[in-house]
Amino acid sequence: MPAVHLADGDLNYLLEGDKQLPVLVLSNSLGTDLHMWDAQIEAFTQHFQVLRYDTRGHGKSLVTEGLYSIEQNGRDVLALLDALAIDQVYFCGLSMGGLIGQWLAINAPERLKRVVLCNTAAKIGNPDVWNPRIEMVLRDGPAAMLALRNASIARWFTPAFAEAETAKVEAVVGMLAATSPQGYAANCAAVRDADFREQIGSVSLPLLMVCGTEDAVTTPADGRFIVERVKGAQLVEFHAAHLSNVEAGAAFSQAVLEFLTH
Template sequence: MPAVKLADGELNYLLEGPATAPVLVLSNSLGTDLHMWDAQIPTFTEHFRVLRYDTRGHGKSLVSEGPYSIEQNGRDVLALLDALDIPRAHFCGLSMGGLIGQWLAVNASERLQRVVLCNTAAKIGSPEVWNPRIETVLRDGSAAMRALRDASVARWFTPEFAITESAKVEPVVGMLAATSPEGYAANCAAVRDADFREQVASIKLPLLVVCGTQDVVTTPTDGRFLVERVAGAQMVEFHAAHLSNVEAGELFTQRVLDFLQA
Protein backbone atom coordinates (compact mmCIF):
# COMPACT_ATOMS: atom_id res chain seq x y z
CA MET A 1 0.00 0.00 0.00
CA PRO A 2 1.16 3.58 -0.60
CA ALA A 3 2.30 5.74 2.30
CA VAL A 4 3.02 9.41 2.91
CA LYS A 5 6.17 10.21 4.86
CA LEU A 6 5.53 12.40 7.89
CA ALA A 7 8.24 13.90 10.08
CA ASP A 8 8.22 10.88 12.40
CA GLY A 9 7.09 7.98 10.18
CA GLU A 10 4.76 6.86 7.42
CA LEU A 11 0.98 7.23 7.15
CA ASN A 12 -0.60 4.36 5.21
CA TYR A 13 -3.41 5.23 2.78
CA LEU A 14 -5.51 4.05 -0.17
CA LEU A 15 -6.73 6.41 -2.90
CA GLU A 16 -9.41 4.93 -5.13
CA GLY A 17 -11.93 6.18 -7.66
CA PRO A 18 -11.92 8.51 -10.69
CA ALA A 19 -8.98 10.94 -10.74
CA THR A 20 -11.24 13.87 -11.65
CA ALA A 21 -13.94 13.19 -9.03
CA PRO A 22 -14.25 15.22 -5.79
CA VAL A 23 -12.21 13.76 -2.93
CA LEU A 24 -13.84 12.08 0.08
CA VAL A 25 -11.66 11.34 3.12
CA LEU A 26 -12.71 8.43 5.37
CA SER A 27 -11.33 8.32 8.92
CA ASN A 28 -11.42 5.13 11.00
CA SER A 29 -12.60 4.51 14.54
CA LEU A 30 -10.37 3.70 17.50
CA GLY A 31 -9.10 0.13 17.15
CA THR A 32 -9.88 -0.35 13.45
CA ASP A 33 -8.06 0.44 10.22
CA LEU A 34 -8.97 1.76 6.77
CA HIS A 35 -10.70 -1.53 5.91
CA MET A 36 -13.56 -0.70 8.28
CA TRP A 37 -14.96 1.21 5.25
CA ASP A 38 -14.78 -1.71 2.79
CA ALA A 39 -18.58 -2.00 2.49
CA GLN A 40 -18.86 1.63 1.38
CA ILE A 41 -16.08 1.60 -1.21
CA PRO A 42 -17.90 0.11 -4.26
CA THR A 43 -20.60 2.82 -4.10
CA PHE A 44 -18.48 5.74 -2.93
CA THR A 45 -15.85 5.19 -5.65
CA GLU A 46 -18.51 5.53 -8.33
CA HIS A 47 -18.90 9.17 -7.32
CA PHE A 48 -15.75 10.18 -5.42
CA ARG A 49 -12.01 9.82 -5.34
CA VAL A 50 -11.97 8.09 -1.96
CA LEU A 51 -8.99 8.66 0.33
CA ARG A 52 -8.92 6.37 3.36
CA TYR A 53 -5.99 5.99 5.71
CA ASP A 54 -4.85 4.24 8.88
CA THR A 55 -4.82 6.75 11.72
CA ARG A 56 -1.44 7.00 13.46
CA GLY A 57 -1.02 4.01 15.78
CA HIS A 58 -3.32 1.81 13.67
CA GLY A 59 -3.01 -0.61 10.77
CA LYS A 60 0.13 -0.11 8.71
CA SER A 61 0.72 3.50 9.77
CA LEU A 62 3.46 4.68 12.10
CA VAL A 63 3.32 3.91 15.82
CA SER A 64 5.10 6.85 17.42
CA GLU A 65 5.54 7.46 21.13
CA GLY A 66 2.34 8.47 22.90
CA PRO A 67 0.19 9.95 24.19
CA TYR A 68 -1.33 11.39 21.00
CA SER A 69 -3.87 14.20 20.62
CA ILE A 70 -6.77 14.69 18.25
CA GLU A 71 -5.01 17.82 17.00
CA GLN A 72 -1.98 15.68 16.11
CA ASN A 73 -4.22 13.23 14.25
CA GLY A 74 -5.97 16.13 12.51
CA ARG A 75 -2.64 17.58 11.40
CA ASP A 76 -1.75 14.15 9.99
CA VAL A 77 -4.83 14.43 7.75
CA LEU A 78 -3.74 17.89 6.58
CA ALA A 79 -0.24 16.55 5.87
CA LEU A 80 -1.79 13.71 3.85
CA LEU A 81 -3.91 16.15 1.83
CA ASP A 82 -0.88 18.37 1.24
CA ALA A 83 1.30 15.45 0.13
CA LEU A 84 -1.36 14.33 -2.36
CA ASP A 85 -1.96 17.91 -3.56
CA ILE A 86 -5.62 17.92 -2.50
CA PRO A 87 -6.72 21.46 -1.61
CA ARG A 88 -10.23 20.57 -0.35
CA ALA A 89 -12.17 17.40 0.40
CA HIS A 90 -15.34 16.04 1.91
CA PHE A 91 -14.72 14.28 5.23
CA CYS A 92 -16.47 11.34 6.90
CA GLY A 93 -15.19 10.04 10.23
CA LEU A 94 -16.59 7.59 12.75
CA SER A 95 -16.08 7.74 16.53
CA MET A 96 -12.43 8.84 16.93
CA GLY A 97 -12.58 9.72 13.23
CA GLY A 98 -15.53 11.94 14.10
CA LEU A 99 -13.44 13.75 16.70
CA ILE A 100 -10.77 14.30 14.05
CA GLY A 101 -13.51 15.66 11.78
CA GLN A 102 -14.62 18.08 14.48
CA TRP A 103 -11.06 19.34 14.97
CA LEU A 104 -10.65 19.85 11.22
CA ALA A 105 -14.04 21.57 10.88
CA VAL A 106 -13.17 23.97 13.71
CA ASN A 107 -9.52 24.59 12.85
CA ALA A 108 -9.12 23.96 9.12
CA SER A 109 -12.56 24.60 7.63
CA GLU A 110 -11.03 26.01 4.44
CA ARG A 111 -9.79 22.49 3.59
CA LEU A 112 -13.22 20.86 3.91
CA GLN A 113 -16.43 20.91 1.90
CA ARG A 114 -19.10 18.73 3.53
CA VAL A 115 -18.60 16.85 6.81
CA VAL A 116 -20.16 13.64 8.10
CA LEU A 117 -19.68 12.83 11.79
CA CYS A 118 -20.70 9.26 12.60
CA ASN A 119 -21.23 7.66 16.02
CA THR A 120 -19.24 10.32 17.78
CA ALA A 121 -19.61 13.09 20.37
CA ALA A 122 -18.09 16.43 21.25
CA LYS A 123 -16.62 14.58 24.24
CA ILE A 124 -16.40 10.79 24.43
CA GLY A 125 -16.22 9.17 27.86
CA SER A 126 -14.27 10.32 30.90
CA PRO A 127 -10.80 9.75 32.38
CA GLU A 128 -12.41 7.15 34.68
CA VAL A 129 -13.24 5.13 31.55
CA TRP A 130 -10.05 5.70 29.59
CA ASN A 131 -7.26 5.63 32.18
CA PRO A 132 -7.81 2.04 33.38
CA ARG A 133 -8.01 0.89 29.76
CA ILE A 134 -4.76 2.66 28.88
CA GLU A 135 -3.06 1.17 31.94
CA THR A 136 -4.28 -2.36 31.15
CA VAL A 137 -3.28 -2.22 27.49
CA LEU A 138 0.21 -0.89 28.24
CA ARG A 139 0.69 -3.54 30.96
CA ASP A 140 -0.75 -6.59 29.20
CA GLY A 141 -0.07 -5.79 25.55
CA SER A 142 -1.45 -8.20 22.96
CA ALA A 143 -3.37 -10.18 25.59
CA ALA A 144 -5.26 -7.03 26.52
CA MET A 145 -6.01 -6.32 22.85
CA ARG A 146 -7.48 -9.80 22.44
CA ALA A 147 -9.64 -9.27 25.52
CA LEU A 148 -10.78 -5.90 24.16
CA ARG A 149 -11.64 -7.59 20.89
CA ASP A 150 -14.09 -9.90 22.65
CA ALA A 151 -15.60 -7.05 24.69
CA SER A 152 -15.91 -4.81 21.64
CA VAL A 153 -18.42 -7.08 19.89
CA ALA A 154 -21.12 -6.03 22.36
CA ARG A 155 -20.20 -2.32 22.11
CA TRP A 156 -19.79 -2.15 18.37
CA PHE A 157 -22.78 -4.24 17.23
CA THR A 158 -26.30 -5.07 18.36
CA PRO A 159 -26.68 -8.64 19.73
CA GLU A 160 -28.79 -9.80 16.78
CA PHE A 161 -26.31 -8.44 14.21
CA ALA A 162 -23.37 -10.03 16.05
CA ILE A 163 -25.13 -13.41 15.88
CA THR A 164 -26.59 -13.35 12.37
CA GLU A 165 -23.81 -11.43 10.57
CA SER A 166 -20.65 -12.91 12.06
CA ALA A 167 -18.99 -12.84 8.63
CA LYS A 168 -19.19 -9.02 8.75
CA VAL A 169 -18.36 -8.75 12.46
CA GLU A 170 -15.29 -10.96 12.68
CA PRO A 171 -13.03 -9.07 10.24
CA VAL A 172 -13.76 -5.77 11.99
CA VAL A 173 -13.15 -6.94 15.56
CA GLY A 174 -10.08 -8.74 14.21
CA MET A 175 -8.68 -5.29 13.38
CA LEU A 176 -8.78 -4.44 17.08
CA ALA A 177 -6.90 -7.59 18.11
CA ALA A 178 -4.23 -6.72 15.51
CA THR A 179 -3.83 -3.08 16.60
CA SER A 180 -0.56 -2.07 18.25
CA PRO A 181 -1.12 -1.85 22.04
CA GLU A 182 1.11 1.22 22.19
CA GLY A 183 -0.73 2.87 19.31
CA TYR A 184 -4.11 2.00 20.78
CA ALA A 185 -3.23 3.36 24.23
CA ALA A 186 -1.80 6.55 22.73
CA ASN A 187 -5.05 7.12 20.82
CA CYS A 188 -7.17 6.32 23.88
CA ALA A 189 -5.41 9.28 25.48
CA ALA A 190 -6.24 11.43 22.44
CA VAL A 191 -9.92 10.54 22.72
CA ARG A 192 -9.87 11.00 26.51
CA ASP A 193 -8.46 14.53 26.23
CA ALA A 194 -10.60 15.75 23.33
CA ASP A 195 -13.42 18.11 24.25
CA PHE A 196 -15.11 20.19 21.55
CA ARG A 197 -18.26 21.09 23.49
CA GLU A 198 -17.37 24.78 23.54
CA GLN A 199 -16.05 24.87 19.95
CA VAL A 200 -18.52 23.01 17.73
CA ALA A 201 -20.88 25.98 17.49
CA SER A 202 -18.21 27.70 15.37
CA ILE A 203 -18.59 25.08 12.61
CA LYS A 204 -20.12 26.70 9.51
CA LEU A 205 -19.80 23.78 7.08
CA PRO A 206 -22.66 21.56 5.88
CA LEU A 207 -22.84 18.79 8.48
CA LEU A 208 -24.54 15.42 8.74
CA VAL A 209 -24.52 13.62 12.10
CA VAL A 210 -25.07 9.85 11.97
CA CYS A 211 -26.21 7.98 15.09
CA GLY A 212 -27.01 4.41 16.05
CA THR A 213 -30.19 3.97 18.06
CA GLN A 214 -28.49 1.21 20.08
CA ASP A 215 -25.11 2.94 20.45
CA VAL A 216 -24.19 3.07 24.14
CA VAL A 217 -20.72 4.54 23.47
CA THR A 218 -21.82 7.70 21.62
CA THR A 219 -25.58 7.92 21.99
CA PRO A 220 -28.20 9.73 19.88
CA THR A 221 -28.24 12.31 22.70
CA ASP A 222 -24.59 13.02 21.89
CA GLY A 223 -25.58 13.41 18.25
CA ARG A 224 -28.37 15.84 19.08
CA PHE A 225 -25.90 17.92 21.10
CA LEU A 226 -23.88 18.47 17.91
CA VAL A 227 -26.91 19.11 15.70
CA GLU A 228 -28.38 21.67 18.10
CA ARG A 229 -25.15 23.68 18.07
CA VAL A 230 -24.16 23.62 14.41
CA ALA A 231 -26.42 25.81 12.26
CA GLY A 232 -28.17 23.85 9.52
CA ALA A 233 -26.81 20.47 10.65
CA GLN A 234 -28.78 17.34 9.77
CA MET A 235 -29.11 14.12 11.76
CA VAL A 236 -30.00 10.55 10.85
CA GLU A 237 -30.43 7.53 13.12
CA PHE A 238 -30.04 3.91 12.08
CA HIS A 239 -30.90 0.72 13.95
CA ALA A 240 -27.29 0.01 14.86
CA ALA A 241 -24.82 0.10 17.69
CA HIS A 242 -21.45 1.89 17.46
CA LEU A 243 -20.26 0.90 13.98
CA SER A 244 -23.28 2.04 12.00
CA ASN A 245 -21.45 1.97 8.67
CA VAL A 246 -20.98 -1.81 9.05
CA GLU A 247 -24.33 -2.62 10.68
CA ALA A 248 -26.58 -0.33 8.63
CA GLY A 249 -24.61 -1.10 5.48
CA GLU A 250 -26.40 0.07 2.32
CA LEU A 251 -28.77 2.40 4.22
CA PHE A 252 -25.76 4.17 5.74
CA THR A 253 -23.95 4.35 2.39
CA GLN A 254 -26.94 5.79 0.54
CA ARG A 255 -27.79 8.42 3.18
CA VAL A 256 -24.19 9.67 3.34
CA LEU A 257 -24.00 9.71 -0.46
CA ASP A 258 -27.25 11.72 -0.70
CA PHE A 259 -25.88 14.28 1.75
CA LEU A 260 -22.49 14.60 0.06
CA GLN A 261 -24.15 15.09 -3.35
CA ALA A 262 -26.83 17.52 -2.16
Protein backbone atom coordinates in the same frame (compact mmCIF):
# COMPACT_ATOMS: atom_id res chain seq x y z
CA MET B 1 -0.05 -0.02 0.02
CA PRO B 2 1.18 3.52 -0.60
CA ALA B 3 2.30 5.72 2.28
CA VAL B 4 2.97 9.39 2.86
CA HIS B 5 6.22 10.14 4.66
CA LEU B 6 5.54 12.35 7.69
CA ALA B 7 8.31 13.87 9.78
CA ASP B 8 8.17 10.96 12.24
CA GLY B 9 7.09 8.01 10.09
CA ASP B 10 4.80 6.71 7.34
CA LEU B 11 1.03 7.19 7.12
CA ASN B 12 -0.58 4.34 5.21
CA TYR B 13 -3.38 5.23 2.80
CA LEU B 14 -5.50 4.04 -0.12
CA LEU B 15 -6.77 6.37 -2.86
CA GLU B 16 -9.39 4.75 -5.08
CA GLY B 17 -11.70 5.88 -7.86
CA ASP B 18 -11.81 8.26 -10.82
CA LYS B 19 -9.19 11.01 -10.52
CA GLN B 20 -11.66 13.49 -12.06
CA LEU B 21 -14.06 13.14 -9.13
CA PRO B 22 -13.94 15.15 -5.88
CA VAL B 23 -12.11 13.53 -2.95
CA LEU B 24 -13.87 12.00 0.06
CA VAL B 25 -11.70 11.25 3.09
CA LEU B 26 -12.76 8.38 5.38
CA SER B 27 -11.37 8.28 8.94
CA ASN B 28 -11.53 5.10 11.01
CA SER B 29 -12.61 4.48 14.58
CA LEU B 30 -10.35 3.70 17.51
CA GLY B 31 -9.09 0.13 17.18
CA THR B 32 -9.84 -0.38 13.47
CA ASP B 33 -7.98 0.32 10.24
CA LEU B 34 -8.95 1.69 6.84
CA HIS B 35 -10.69 -1.58 5.95
CA MET B 36 -13.55 -0.78 8.33
CA TRP B 37 -14.93 1.16 5.33
CA ASP B 38 -14.76 -1.74 2.85
CA ALA B 39 -18.57 -2.03 2.61
CA GLN B 40 -18.84 1.62 1.49
CA ILE B 41 -16.19 1.71 -1.23
CA GLU B 42 -18.24 0.40 -4.17
CA ALA B 43 -21.01 2.95 -3.58
CA PHE B 44 -18.75 5.86 -2.64
CA THR B 45 -16.38 5.49 -5.62
CA GLN B 46 -19.30 6.02 -8.00
CA HIS B 47 -19.37 9.65 -6.86
CA PHE B 48 -15.95 10.31 -5.29
CA GLN B 49 -12.30 9.53 -5.38
CA VAL B 50 -12.08 7.91 -1.94
CA LEU B 51 -9.06 8.53 0.29
CA ARG B 52 -8.90 6.35 3.39
CA TYR B 53 -5.97 5.95 5.72
CA ASP B 54 -4.78 4.19 8.87
CA THR B 55 -4.80 6.69 11.73
CA ARG B 56 -1.45 7.02 13.51
CA GLY B 57 -1.01 4.01 15.81
CA HIS B 58 -3.29 1.79 13.69
CA GLY B 59 -2.96 -0.63 10.81
CA LYS B 60 0.20 -0.13 8.76
CA SER B 61 0.75 3.49 9.82
CA LEU B 62 3.45 4.81 12.14
CA VAL B 63 3.40 4.03 15.86
CA THR B 64 5.25 6.78 17.70
CA GLU B 65 6.25 7.15 21.34
CA GLY B 66 4.10 8.90 23.91
CA LEU B 67 0.42 9.79 24.02
CA TYR B 68 -1.35 11.27 20.99
CA SER B 69 -3.90 14.06 20.60
CA ILE B 70 -6.80 14.59 18.23
CA GLU B 71 -5.00 17.73 17.02
CA GLN B 72 -1.98 15.59 16.11
CA ASN B 73 -4.23 13.16 14.24
CA GLY B 74 -5.96 16.07 12.51
CA ARG B 75 -2.64 17.53 11.44
CA ASP B 76 -1.73 14.10 10.02
CA VAL B 77 -4.78 14.40 7.75
CA LEU B 78 -3.68 17.86 6.61
CA ALA B 79 -0.17 16.53 5.94
CA LEU B 80 -1.67 13.68 3.92
CA LEU B 81 -3.72 16.09 1.83
CA ASP B 82 -0.73 18.38 1.33
CA ALA B 83 1.47 15.47 0.25
CA LEU B 84 -1.13 14.40 -2.30
CA ALA B 85 -1.69 18.01 -3.44
CA ILE B 86 -5.40 17.89 -2.54
CA ASP B 87 -6.80 21.30 -1.63
CA GLN B 88 -10.35 20.55 -0.48
CA VAL B 89 -12.17 17.36 0.48
CA TYR B 90 -15.40 15.96 1.75
CA PHE B 91 -14.84 14.22 5.10
CA CYS B 92 -16.54 11.32 6.85
CA GLY B 93 -15.24 10.07 10.19
CA LEU B 94 -16.62 7.60 12.72
CA SER B 95 -16.07 7.71 16.50
CA MET B 96 -12.42 8.82 16.87
CA GLY B 97 -12.57 9.68 13.17
CA GLY B 98 -15.53 11.90 14.04
CA LEU B 99 -13.43 13.70 16.65
CA ILE B 100 -10.79 14.26 13.96
CA GLY B 101 -13.55 15.61 11.70
CA GLN B 102 -14.65 18.02 14.43
CA TRP B 103 -11.08 19.25 14.91
CA LEU B 104 -10.70 19.83 11.16
CA ALA B 105 -14.08 21.56 10.88
CA ILE B 106 -13.15 23.90 13.74
CA ASN B 107 -9.48 24.51 12.88
CA ALA B 108 -9.16 23.99 9.11
CA PRO B 109 -12.64 24.58 7.64
CA GLU B 110 -11.14 25.90 4.40
CA ARG B 111 -9.95 22.35 3.62
CA LEU B 112 -13.44 20.82 3.92
CA LYS B 113 -16.54 21.12 1.73
CA ARG B 114 -18.94 19.02 3.80
CA VAL B 115 -18.43 16.88 6.88
CA VAL B 116 -20.15 13.71 8.12
CA LEU B 117 -19.71 12.83 11.79
CA CYS B 118 -20.73 9.26 12.63
CA ASN B 119 -21.21 7.67 16.06
CA THR B 120 -19.21 10.33 17.81
CA ALA B 121 -19.59 13.10 20.38
CA ALA B 122 -18.13 16.47 21.23
CA LYS B 123 -16.66 14.63 24.22
CA ILE B 124 -16.48 10.83 24.42
CA GLY B 125 -16.42 9.25 27.88
CA ASN B 126 -14.34 10.47 30.79
CA PRO B 127 -10.98 9.65 32.40
CA ASP B 128 -12.63 6.99 34.59
CA VAL B 129 -13.36 5.05 31.40
CA TRP B 130 -10.12 5.70 29.54
CA ASN B 131 -7.39 5.61 32.19
CA PRO B 132 -7.96 1.99 33.33
CA ARG B 133 -8.07 0.90 29.68
CA ILE B 134 -4.81 2.70 28.88
CA GLU B 135 -3.17 1.15 31.95
CA MET B 136 -4.39 -2.35 31.08
CA VAL B 137 -3.25 -2.16 27.46
CA LEU B 138 0.20 -0.83 28.31
CA ARG B 139 0.59 -3.49 31.02
CA ASP B 140 -0.80 -6.55 29.23
CA GLY B 141 -0.05 -5.77 25.59
CA PRO B 142 -1.46 -8.24 23.02
CA ALA B 143 -3.41 -10.12 25.71
CA ALA B 144 -5.25 -6.91 26.54
CA MET B 145 -6.03 -6.32 22.86
CA LEU B 146 -7.56 -9.80 22.65
CA ALA B 147 -9.70 -9.11 25.72
CA LEU B 148 -10.80 -5.79 24.24
CA ARG B 149 -11.62 -7.52 20.98
CA ASN B 150 -14.12 -9.77 22.74
CA ALA B 151 -15.63 -6.93 24.77
CA SER B 152 -15.94 -4.72 21.70
CA ILE B 153 -18.37 -7.04 19.92
CA ALA B 154 -21.10 -5.95 22.36
CA ARG B 155 -20.15 -2.27 22.09
CA TRP B 156 -19.78 -2.15 18.34
CA PHE B 157 -22.76 -4.26 17.20
CA THR B 158 -26.28 -5.09 18.31
CA PRO B 159 -26.71 -8.69 19.57
CA ALA B 160 -28.88 -9.61 16.59
CA PHE B 161 -26.32 -8.36 14.06
CA ALA B 162 -23.43 -10.01 15.91
CA GLU B 163 -25.27 -13.33 15.79
CA ALA B 164 -26.46 -13.08 12.19
CA GLU B 165 -23.35 -11.56 10.55
CA THR B 166 -20.45 -13.35 12.20
CA ALA B 167 -18.11 -12.96 9.21
CA LYS B 168 -18.57 -9.17 9.09
CA VAL B 169 -18.16 -8.91 12.87
CA GLU B 170 -15.03 -11.09 12.94
CA ALA B 171 -13.40 -9.07 10.15
CA VAL B 172 -13.78 -5.83 12.11
CA VAL B 173 -12.95 -7.02 15.62
CA GLY B 174 -9.94 -8.81 14.14
CA MET B 175 -8.59 -5.35 13.31
CA LEU B 176 -8.69 -4.47 17.01
CA ALA B 177 -6.83 -7.62 18.03
CA ALA B 178 -4.13 -6.75 15.47
CA THR B 179 -3.76 -3.11 16.58
CA SER B 180 -0.51 -2.05 18.23
CA PRO B 181 -1.09 -1.89 22.02
CA GLN B 182 1.13 1.18 22.20
CA GLY B 183 -0.72 2.88 19.34
CA TYR B 184 -4.11 1.96 20.78
CA ALA B 185 -3.28 3.28 24.25
CA ALA B 186 -1.85 6.50 22.78
CA ASN B 187 -5.09 7.07 20.86
CA CYS B 188 -7.23 6.24 23.91
CA ALA B 189 -5.51 9.25 25.49
CA ALA B 190 -6.31 11.35 22.41
CA VAL B 191 -10.00 10.48 22.69
CA ARG B 192 -9.95 10.97 26.47
CA ASP B 193 -8.53 14.48 26.18
CA ALA B 194 -10.64 15.74 23.26
CA ASP B 195 -13.43 18.11 24.24
CA PHE B 196 -15.13 20.21 21.57
CA ARG B 197 -18.28 21.09 23.52
CA GLU B 198 -17.39 24.78 23.67
CA GLN B 199 -16.06 25.02 20.10
CA ILE B 200 -18.45 22.93 18.04
CA GLY B 201 -20.92 25.80 17.69
CA SER B 202 -18.38 27.72 15.62
CA VAL B 203 -18.64 25.21 12.77
CA SER B 204 -20.40 26.69 9.74
CA LEU B 205 -19.82 23.87 7.24
CA PRO B 206 -22.69 21.68 6.01
CA LEU B 207 -22.74 18.84 8.56
CA LEU B 208 -24.50 15.48 8.79
CA MET B 209 -24.62 13.65 12.11
CA VAL B 210 -25.11 9.87 11.92
CA CYS B 211 -26.22 8.05 15.07
CA GLY B 212 -26.98 4.47 16.06
CA THR B 213 -30.13 4.07 18.13
CA GLU B 214 -28.46 1.25 20.10
CA ASP B 215 -25.08 2.98 20.48
CA ALA B 216 -24.19 3.09 24.18
CA VAL B 217 -20.74 4.59 23.54
CA THR B 218 -21.79 7.73 21.65
CA THR B 219 -25.55 7.97 22.08
CA PRO B 220 -28.15 9.71 19.89
CA ALA B 221 -28.26 12.38 22.64
CA ASP B 222 -24.55 13.03 21.97
CA GLY B 223 -25.38 13.46 18.30
CA ARG B 224 -28.25 15.84 19.01
CA PHE B 225 -25.91 17.94 21.18
CA ILE B 226 -23.82 18.65 18.07
CA VAL B 227 -26.78 19.10 15.71
CA GLU B 228 -28.40 21.64 18.04
CA ARG B 229 -25.23 23.75 18.03
CA VAL B 230 -24.20 23.64 14.36
CA LYS B 231 -26.48 25.80 12.25
CA GLY B 232 -28.24 23.80 9.54
CA ALA B 233 -26.81 20.46 10.68
CA GLN B 234 -28.78 17.35 9.73
CA LEU B 235 -29.33 14.15 11.71
CA VAL B 236 -29.94 10.58 10.61
CA GLU B 237 -30.34 7.56 12.90
CA PHE B 238 -30.01 3.86 12.12
CA HIS B 239 -30.92 0.81 14.14
CA ALA B 240 -27.30 0.04 14.93
CA ALA B 241 -24.77 0.10 17.72
CA HIS B 242 -21.41 1.90 17.51
CA LEU B 243 -20.20 0.89 14.03
CA SER B 244 -23.23 2.03 12.06
CA ASN B 245 -21.40 1.95 8.73
CA VAL B 246 -20.87 -1.80 9.10
CA GLU B 247 -24.23 -2.63 10.65
CA ALA B 248 -26.44 -0.38 8.50
CA GLY B 249 -24.35 -1.07 5.38
CA ALA B 250 -26.08 0.06 2.19
CA ALA B 251 -28.56 2.30 4.05
CA PHE B 252 -25.65 4.11 5.70
CA SER B 253 -23.89 4.57 2.35
CA GLN B 254 -27.06 5.89 0.71
CA ALA B 255 -27.77 8.43 3.45
CA VAL B 256 -24.19 9.73 3.44
CA LEU B 257 -24.15 10.01 -0.36
CA GLU B 258 -27.47 11.84 -0.41
CA PHE B 259 -26.03 14.44 1.95
CA LEU B 260 -22.67 14.74 0.21
CA THR B 261 -24.00 15.01 -3.35
CA HIS B 262 -26.83 17.52 -2.83
